[in-house]
Structure formats: C-alpha cells, structure tokens
Amino acid sequence: MTTLLLNGRVHSPAMPDASAMAVRDGVVAWLGSDDVGRAQYPDAHIVDLDGAFVAPAFVDSHVHLTATGLTLTGLDLRQATSLRHCMQLLGDYARAHPDGAIWGHGWDESGWPERTPPGTADVDEAVGSRAAYLSRVDVHSAAASTALRRLAPGLAEAHGFSAEQPLSGDAHHLARAAAREGLNAEQRLNAQRTALNTAAALGIVAVHECAGPEIGGLSDWDEVRGIEHGVEVVGYWGQAVCSAAEARELIARTRARGLAGDLFVDGAIGSRTAWLHRSYDDAADCCGNAYLDTDAIAAHLGACTEAGITAGFHVIGDAAVGAVVDAFERVVEEFGAPAVARCGHRLEHLEMVTGEQAHRLGAWGVLASMQPNFDALWGGDDGMYARRLGTDRAGLLNPFALLASQGVPLAFGSDSPVTSMNPWATVRAATQHQTEGSALSARAAFGAATRGAWRAAGVRDGVTGTLVPGAQASYAVWEADELEVSAPADAVQRWSTDARSRVPALPRLDDALPLCRQTVHRGVTIHG
Template sequence: MAGVADIVFVDGWIFSAPQDAPVRADVAVADGRIMAVGAAEDIAALVGENTDVVPLTGRLLLPGFQDAHIHPVAGGIELLQCDLTGAKDAEDCLRLIADYARAHPHAEWIMGAGWSMEFFAGGTPTRDLLDAVIPGRPVALMNRDHHGMWVNSRALGLAGVTAETPDPIDGRIERTQGGEPSGTLHEGAMDLVGRFAPSATGDLADRGLLRAQEYLHSFGVTSWQDALLGSGLGMEDSTMTYLDAVARGELTMRTVAAIWWERGRGLEQLPEIIDRRARIRDADPSGHFRASAVKIMVDGVPENFTAAMSQPYRDAHGDVTENLGLSFIDPEDLKVCVTALDAAGFQVHFHALGDRAVSESLDAIEAAREANGDLGNRHHLAHLQVVGMRDIPRFAELGTIANMQMLWAAHARQLDELNVPFLAPELVERYYPFGDLARARAQLCAGSDWPVSSPDPIAAIHVGVNRISEGSVERPLGEQQQLSLAAAVTAYTWGSAVVNRQEHETGKIAVGYLADLAVLDRNFFDLPAEDIHLTSVLRTYSAGSLVYRRGDESPDVFTGHQ
C-alpha cells in the first residue's frame, strides 16, 4: 500500500457481501474510492496530516444501501405538498387537509398523498368528507399505495366525471348505490381527474428530487432504481428533472431509471423507449443517470381486487366471486413485448403482486430466453405478495431477480382487513415468500416503493428478519419466510447493486470500489433480532463525500482530523 488517505474509518466493524457476519477492519478512502481494507497497523500508515480519521468505536460500517424500487421525485414532491403519511385515522387526515388548505390559500388545487385505506370503510373515502372541509377548491389526494385517489365534488365536476362516465379499461370509479361517483378512483381511473390537476414539473419537481435525495441519504441510501420514468399512475415524466440536476452537479444518488411501458399501447412504443435511452446516455455519458430498464405493470393490488390471482377473490361475506383480478397486458402480448425489450438490451422491471401475475411475468421471461438466449439483462419482479410454489424455483432457473419490499411482510391493519379476508386461505399462506426464494437460491434485491411506504432500509430489514413490524404484538407473518440478517442486508446492498449493474463499483467494501458508505450508530448484528429497528444511520458518504450527518451527532462522537 502507498499514498495518503482522504478518510480513514478505524476501530469498527464492517459488513460486506459475501460475508455472513461483520469483521473487525479499518478502511481507507482516497479520491472517492476505497484504497485499503485491513488491520489497524496497516491502515495507520496511510494517515497523513489532512486525513479525516473517523473513529467508529465499535459501530458498523456498511456499503450504502441501494433502493431497487422507488419513486423518488413523486415522493419528494409529496413531502412538499399535503403529506398525510403521519395521519392516524380519518379524522386526523381531514384535520391535516384543512390545516394545509388554510396554510396555502392561493393554491389552485389541494394536492398530496399518504392516506391509508384502513381509515375508511371498504378502503374508499367519500367526496362528502372532503366537501365538508374544502368545498370550493378541487382536491386530489393519492392513497399510501398510490393505486387510488380521493377527490372532492369540485375535482369531479372540473373533470366531468358523472354517473354516465364509464370505467376505464384499467381502473374503476367507486360509485354510490345510485351510480354517482362517490369520491374514490382506482388505478387508471385516477387519470380522469389527474389530467386536469396542475402539472408537478419544473421548479416543484426540481425541489422534489433534491428533497428526496436529502431524505434518502438520511437513511444511508446512495443508489436507487426509479421505478417509473415517464407519465403514469398520476406521476409526471421526470427525465428533464434528473438531467437538469446532473447538469447542475446536484445528483449525488446513483440512478437507474425504468422507463414506463404504456399498457394501453404495444410494440409501437419501443422505438420511443430506445430513443429516450439514447438521449439520456448522450446527455450524461458518465452513466450516473441511466435509463437501462423498462417498467411493466402486470397487475394491480389486492386492496382494490385488481392484483391478478390464480383463485377468485372472496366477497365481504367470505363467498367466492368470479373476480380473478386484472392482467393489465394480455399474457401472450406480454411475451412478445418482453422478448422485444430483451432483444433491445433492456432490463424489464415487473410490477407483479398476485401469483398469476408472477407466473405471467416468468412465462414472458422464459419466452424471451427461448427466442434470444440468455442476454444477461437481469430482469426482476417487484412486490411478490403471492408466489405459486411451482414458480419459486423458476427465479433461479431463469436468472430472474426477486425484488423484495420487506417492510410489507408483516401483519398490519391494511393487510389484515383489506387483503386477508378477500383471498383464498391457501394464497394467504404464501404471502411474501422471501425465505422460500432464498432457499431456492434466487438472487434477492430490495426496495421500498417509497412514497408508498417508508424508505428506511433498517425498518425493512427488521421486518425481513422478524416478519413483525417494530413494536408490534402480532404474530409473525409466516415465520418460515424469515431471512437471516446477513441475507437481508446483502439484498439491500450487493443484491440491488447487481440489479443496477453496479456490482463492480458499489455494494461492497472492497479495494477499488466507490466509497458509498453508511455508518450505523451500533452494530445491529450484536442485537437481539427484535431490536434491529433501534439502529439508525449516523453518516452517509457518496464517493467519499459526506452527504448526510445525523443532526444530534455530538462533537465527541467523531473527532475529525488527527
């Protein structure tokens, strides 16, 4: 070893794939990369007059977390709008909405998100509730999973949505017994109102991206895959938002974007997608922002009975219905589209919650491999709420990556009240089968789906290991599906680096790798599993630059230069 380090981390633990447990080692960083990992006496030789020596004193140093499924610009914008994620019930939602409206008297529309379906009967709030607090201005509020929108009468009137308005092919209008729109719009029906709302672009989008980046860095995240680049699900195209941030030198998050596949169109959109990829590559030849993936939404969500299931949904009385959910793209058309995208060198990022959607996605990947051979495009399926047993081994067989949202794999009101009673019991037994996938040697990665749920990787890892949310007294949601702590952390670091084709640059603490690092306030491998959630991030580094420092970090925690 030769040279002088810019930063040295000493007296701590490090964890990095393919380890099963942390090891004691010091780490030296120079020019944004890891220059050495080793014993204290060896690393000490790299300390110079201006080296920043960071004493970890038994804390844990990790590779930066990488979120493989997230909507950052939308999430950042929502932090700047009417944010309902902290609401505890319907009354709390209405209070927050009224407070926001009073604080923004000149806002043409009241926009925001974050209400939970379990706050309202049937998961469908009515326009009358909103009319009582904001009668004069249009209101459009996405729910927490972003598959439904709560609107008032003014918004419906401006959009011309009436009893005569038909349901779109990919959505549903909730209605009163008389057929009038009641105030909740599902899936594609959200666009009926959304297209009349103010566009979330320009300065608002710019501020949203930077707010999201700041927020995610506070959780130790250094890379993400944006799961929807384009216009869809009420989100605006953020291509220029990213490119403007790159041009200003403000994008510190390594970003892969999945271009939205418009489900109402077919292969005629492929040339446009190829062109968008090329324009982004030309605008940012460094590859810090890349659009190498395509997002295909195969089905919906169980809460509104649109997730594609192999067995019918039950009704409120437990009786079997004829509804199997929706496949947004015909399975045979899906095979054709995926085969063409694979041949064009795209990674396909599937939204697949129901077991039928998972099967249809894997069938499409299999068809692509039969036509094209294995091109190594690292296709991945996100969400995986229910997976059929015959499909578990197919992930490894087809080289398909399982993209886990671990935070969801626990009992919660929305799951227990709006999912479990309406699905066949044998499907419920296979909720989020992450343990089965790990045992079947599927490649695992992890993401949050923020702003659908918290972007905190440590909270998600806690659930992945325990199958219980922090502080919950509920029984675990399938103890046989628990992951080891090492497997969960590896999925959120190395596994997501593999998805993003960054595994030779990030996701490990190894010589030559970028110094994308997270310093935790304790070594959570030493904690009882039920206490993992007590851990938090003290510092985050991107290519050796400090991009987050916890606000209550006392001066004597890290002493600085030595």
C-alpha cells in the first residue's frame, strides 16, 4: 500500500517546492505536487497534511537515556534559581516520595545569586537519613547525602572527595554507582521508556546512547539495548582498550557501534574538571582532571583502527584536545590517514579546539559530535564559561563555523539530560551562537542534526537523513508558521536566499518552536 501525503510543505533537496510525498514499503517513492500525486497514485491511502511542514526526522548524537528518563519522571533541579530554591525542591520531593533513595539532576550554581553549590549539610537537612544523589547539570560532580556516602566503599580515599562539598572525579563515580544500586528494575525501565517516548514526541527517530562503566555500567547498557521501541538506539561503549583483540572482544560483548562516546579524557568546565593548559580564572590552583594521557589515548585509537572499529572520546578542555590531537597524529603515522578516516572516529563536545587542530582533524576524517545548547546556556560575556575561563578563552568555545570550514563533519545532539532534547532548540542555538563568527546557517545546523548525525553513526549512503526518492521514510510532521531560507548575519552565505533559488526552506525559530504532530521511522508511525 502506498501512502500519499498531500497539501503540505515538504523539505527536500530533490524537490524544494514539493507539497506532496508518496511512501511505499518504508521508503520515499516520489515527491511533487498534489495534482500529479493524485494522478500517479490513485489507489493510495491519502493523508491531508493541512499545510503542515514535513522534514527529515532528527537524530540526537549524544544522549543518556536512563538519566534522561529519571529526570523527566523524578526530581528535575534545572529549574532551581538559588540554593534555597534547590533545597526547597529537594525537600518537597522527599516529602512527596517518602520511600527509597532520591535521584535528582540539574542544579547549576553558576547562575544562582549565592554562586554556592549544595553541600552535604544542606542535603541532609532536606532529606534526613535518606540516600540522595543530586548531579550537577553537567553530570561531572554531584551533591550526596551522608546516607548515600556511607553506601559507597572507599569514597573518602577517592580522588575528588570532599566531606562537605560536591563530589567529583573518581569519588563522584563511586557515589553515582551507589545511587544506581538504589534504583529498582521498574524505575529504570520506566525511565528508559519515558526518555524514548519523549524523543519520538520531539521528532527524533534515533539516538546515540553514550554509555560506559562510570555512567550506567553494563547492567544499564544491557537494559537499554534490550528495549523494543520505535526510536532506534545507536549504542557506544566508552571503555579504553590496548589491543585490537581486546577491542573486538569488547564489541562482541556489548554489541556497540563503537568504543566511543563518553570515554572520558577529561570532565566539564562547569564542574572545573575539564583539563586546561592554564588554570581556571575562578580557581587559581585548578587545571581540571586528566583521566587519560596521550599514551592511553593513542593505544585505544590504534587498537580500534587496527580492528576497524569506531573509537572516540569525551574531550572538552584545551589540554585534553591537545592530547587527543597528538594521539591521532601518532596513529595516522602508523596506519595512514585513509585507514583512520575509514573508521569514522568521533569526538564528543570538542569545545576548546583551535584552527590548526580543526584542520588536522578534518584531514583525518574525524567527526565532531557537539551540543549547541551548551553555548545557549553558558556562552556570552556574562555566562558561566566567561566566569570560569575569562572572556578571552570563553569566546573560543564551540566554534561550529571554524570546524565546518576545516572539513570536520558535524553531528548535533543534546547530551540529555544536560540540555533539552528538543532538536529545534539545538538548531536555533547553532544559528544564534553568542560568539561572532561561530554560528552556522539554519541549513547547515539542520543537516548536522539529521544526515550529519546519521553519518556519525556510520550510515554513509548519501540519502539517509533526507527526503528524496529511495531514502528511508523517516520524517516528522510539524506545525510551523513562516518558512525561510536564512543565514547567520555574520557569515558568508554559500547559496542564494532568494525564494526562486529552490533551496529548501526551514521554519523561523525566533519565537515559538515547531510542534511535532507525527513522527515516522522507516514508514512506521512511532508518535502521533
């Protein structure tokens, strides 16, 4: 049976003026005008779009499903406006949920008037003798109650331990593992399904789950991989190896798409654990954490390249980026640039990269999986980046235009629950970068959140992530108002914005974001 969508606005590079689309056997069969569609497919099942906008479905290139679902179904502290408000939200939640451990996420003291994170005494006052884990918004540090700390053996001896302040580094990983043990199977499954349902409702048909031993462990990974859902889960396992044999064994055990994702070279700027050459402006003796050195990075890259497996790392600070680029250079010298490029190695976040480093990464075919909402939340002269690093370094973060100009393929995601999974917010943030010269056009940003994210997952057929004849019918139907062809005000435009140029238009993102009416993956409706 052919399905014929009529009376809409279809985003297609093959037919920019299309108002109709035919789908057969999960594949786009045809695009064109309503009259021709009716004549060509007289027996088709008709769907009247009533003027809606149809576009390729989104792919989120970096998520953590269980943590996202726990935030959606539980204690979301991203709304806290002060330390007092944060503790009020915690106390209210504890009283409303009197049983079991408490898992919360999202506090960010950098925007509070006190600029003071929650301490152990603060948490204990709100929850009493209960175990409580409250991750900072970047999930690289967490406040923990005394009761939870007692459940984490060896915590006081671990790097990053503080008796009163939030835990970071190895101490944070121990506390997070103890908090995970307090969750039952029903809580975890409910959280995972909620996250996937939310993704589908936002026009997302696939997510890249970035898992690892310190994030959720193998048990969480196996649970996520075992869920049957319409949203496709592309899994990456962040664990370092030293040989090709070890890489192959780990892939066989996990069935991951690659040994990549959140394999931590360093931490996060907000928690002051990103690895820097020069100390933080607001912490003179601190240069962050280095979890892997150049030798370990090169060993992992070399092992994966020899095995033909995608490798990758979580890398944010300039010292961490430098170590990764140096390691890539060693591996390129050993195996050659073509062998490295064939593997589709990827770097997550890549916030503090220079032009020279971008040029080398582009030449080696390394992909960048990035999160534009980081700049929307923390960029600008008065943002968290500027307070942590000073305006000189902060203005160099998340340089999307630079990376694109040097041939580095971009894939966009949310790092949910760190930022919202709403993909139109991601596109908007990339087009409204707070540093002059770093923004992308809406067309380029949309591409990074669709076909670019498919490419980062190893799908390189040239059509997936677009709506052209022969492509998989993975699309979303949106309620959107005015469409336009736009470019950043501070960028050189590489195509005409004239309506007659036949460049496919996208919704204006100045005000309300488009609302998803339906999500379809390979011809099957998964939302709406």
